[in-house]
Amino acid sequence: MEQYRFYDLRAGRGGEEIDILFPGWQAGDERLMVLSPHDDDALLGAGYAISAALAHGAEAHVCIYCDGSAGYSVPEDRERIVAVRREETYTAYGLLGLGPEHVHRLELPDFSANQYLGWKLASGGYGVLQTLLPLMRRLRATRLFVPNGYREHLDHEATYDSGRYDGVQVGDPVLVDLGAPYPLRSTAIYAVWGDLSPEDALLHGAPVDIRANRAIVADYAVEQTLARGLAAWRSQAQIIEGLLAARRERDCGMGMLEVYTAFDPRPRLDYGPYVRLVRNLAQSDATG
Known part of the structure; x- marks a missing residue:
């Protein structure tokens, strides 16, 4: 097994236990779904998470929202870019260990995913929702990774919104003709190239330059595998050249770093603090 070390950046602890990243991990009964705005985004931002899940015996799936139709760098490629990228995608994820049956495509037009939400x-x-809900129920996804919705790209934000809202519906007793409900066990955000939202850091009183709350340090061999996969997108060489160069910043001396924000997509309203505050205010009024 490739070596991975997992970190809870808020609790200040690390270890080789995968449930640091995926709480309540159930060996032999885990299926990770990564929502990817474009074909290469999941590999760029969540490649280590996918690799770690596979190494720990889970199934992994990638659902690609957009068709890649805008990703041509020379006009001559315009009519064939979608077909070219489709084949490159199967090659890239195959190098990571995902067969074509684990790569799902929604074929939305680039720069337009927000028009298809709901x-x-x-x-x-x-x-x-009409496609994602039955797909995730059929696969019985247990873990969901969604892309960064903070200032990265219109399609990234749309995919993030789809994941955080549609993902929880997968386990709800609604639209049951689209499959038996199957609840997720955890949800996290991965960054493709932009910084994450400061929300979690602000809520926990953490430095705002440490915005993620989970991390993986993976062996250099894992990055080498991912590099071969990313190189399969030959049509995107000009477009992702800078992103590939920036990956060198992940080297922490012990391996390569990837960060995420674990979050609750449906936080419960806790009335306790409000009740205590109102009671204190009422007491002050009574004694004032």
């Missing part, structure tokens, strides 16, 4: 569209057609 269930029923104003145009009369169906949105992403």
